[in-house]
Amino acid sequence: MKNLQAVRGMNDILPGDSALWQYLESTVAGLLAGYGYQQIRLPIVESTELFKRSIGEVTDIVEKEMYTFADRNGDSLTLRPEGTAGCVRAMLEHGLLGGGVSHKVWYNGPMFRHERPQKGRYRQFHQIGVETFNLGGPDIDAELIILCWRLWQQLGLREAVTLELNSLGSIEDRARYRADLVEYLRARFDQLDEDSQRRLDSNPLRVLDSKNPDTQALLTDAPKLADYLNDQARAHFTGLTALLEAAGVPYVINPRLVRGLDYYGLTVFEWTTDRLGAQGTVCAGGRYDGLVEQLGGKSAPAVGFAMGIERLLLLIQTLEQVPAELSRQVDVYLVTLGDQAALAGVQLAEQLRDALPGLRLLVHCGGGSFKSQFKKADKSGALYALILGEEEAARRQVGLKPLRAEGEQLTLEWDALAAQLQSLI
Known part of the structure; x- marks a missing residue:
């Protein structure tokens, strides 16, 4: 008989490794409790429509990476590829966003994407996600980033990570920018890589984070999103950077940082490292003020982030920051x-x-x-x-x-x- 093995890209966490997982998870849980965040536990399977409406039908995740199947009733279900959409669905379903009451929640668990497995990137991977609702100012954006900065200190990772920031502005800002960016890129269509050519009509902002060096060189003279921000978006971003500077959190502004999910607007950020090769992002997030309304609720500001557990563990091990007592x-x-x-x-x-x-x-x-x-x-x-x-x-x-x-x-x-x-x- 053929030996049974785990599905490709879905790994066992063996007893010898679980202590490090527990260490990371308990460190994060303790830190979040200290900032007043409460845990929410969410289903692994959701309606496929939830992800189409939230992530965007023309994103790589929805088009190529989701594990989708029909159940016995014929309903289309999907193993969650990320946690934000399910968290928003839960907040709406249980009436937690009414009356402008603010919420700070977090969750952890497995996510699923059908990608090419490689070191630091798996088909079943684990995330810790943090989401806040009904808080619209830059102060909560700053709190999330400062919280991460404190976590990196506790884990011994501060010297190995860099905070990259950008603002995507409002929907109207992005629409004006998108039109000019498409015009610029269409005039140079033959010079774009194949993925960027495909994205030009469906999701042109994703061309900005193309990994192709020739495309990146082409973007040097492209229109800059920062030039299209309205006054409110500029004020929000200025307020955020001032708060980070007051807290002593270093950052770099990356004008090509757009994130891979359609629901982001205003603040986006990534914590990156150069110690793990190609898989450099260990934590990322941003503001998604339109998503609650997009999923059927009343408009409510929201911002959050997710960190990849496998990549953080790999970074902890690479930097030899595993506590001695775990051995x-x-x-x-x-x-x-x-x-x-x-x-x-x-x-x-x-x-x-x-x-x-x-x-x-x-x-x-x-x-x-x-x-x-x-x-x-x-x-x-x-x-x-x-x-x-x-x-x-x-x-x-x-x-x-x-x-x-x-x-x-x-x-x-x-x-x-x-x-x-x-x-x-």
């Missing part, structure tokens, strides 16, 4: 010898877990000789072994032996053991 999954390994010792070991282990909730205690299971158990204790990476034989169990005593440092084995009373471990670990 150890076990603090203490309990070895028992004899049936009565095994029974007493269960009692002792639970007593320790009551006294030291954070203790990572592994109780040996499966029997075996004293020597074989000790080999497994050493292989576990534990700092200490607890040794419980029949005589120790009868006296309610236990041996405490260092496994990673010099030191003699101690014999302790059960009631003294928790305090001793707390002082050592």
Whole structure:
């Protein structure tokens, strides 16, 4: 029989890797809680129409990358390719945006796009997304960016990331700019790469972030979106940069930054790195004030971002910023010898877990000789072994032996053991 394997581009997260995932996720969750954000949990599958209406039917995501299928009722469903659309749908469906009440929410989980798998880019990938609603000023845009800046500090990544900023202006600004950009590019149509030629009619702003060097050279003399912004859009962007400067967050303005989703307007931003080769964006987002109304609600300002977990983990590993304590999954390994010792070991282990909730205690299971158990204790990476034989169990005593440092084995009373471990670990 053919060996069963994971679907191409969809990877297992093995036990040896999960500690780093948990570290990143818990660090982000703690930071967001400190800024007053609450978690929202969203379905993985949504109506296909949701993504067509939000992302845009002529985007690469909708045209080529979505996992779409008909269910047993004949309804067209899609594995979510991104989280913002589903979050807006949930806020609308549950009536959370009425009365101008502001909301700050976040979510995490898998997203799905049928792309060519490569390092840092997968068909099932994971994101942490942050969204805010009914807050229209540049102050909330700045808060999201400052929040990221603080996260990079906590993860040890600040020196490896760059903040790129741009403003897409209003719908009217983009319409005027689009007309002039298309006129400029159409006069040079034969010099464009194939993808840019295709996008010229459907989504011309995406030509700006073409990866083709010849197309990029051609754009040097193209019209600049910044010249088309209205006064309100200019004021919003100026307010944002002033707030970032006040907070000490460095940035560069990238006039060709447009993002790949149709719903963005005004602020867009990306955190990029040059340490991961071609996959340089680790976090990106922007303002999408028109999306709530586009999906059937009353107009409501909104802004958010998403960060790619796999790419952030890759960057943490590349920069050797993995916390040393993550390499150890076990603090203490309990070895028992004899049936009565095994029974007493269960009692002792639970007593320790009551006294030291954070203790990572592994109780040996499966029997075996004293020597074989000790080999497994050493292989576990534990700092200490607890040794419980029949005589120790009868006296309610236990041996405490260092496994990673010099030191003699101690014999302790059960009631003294928790305090001793707390002082050592």
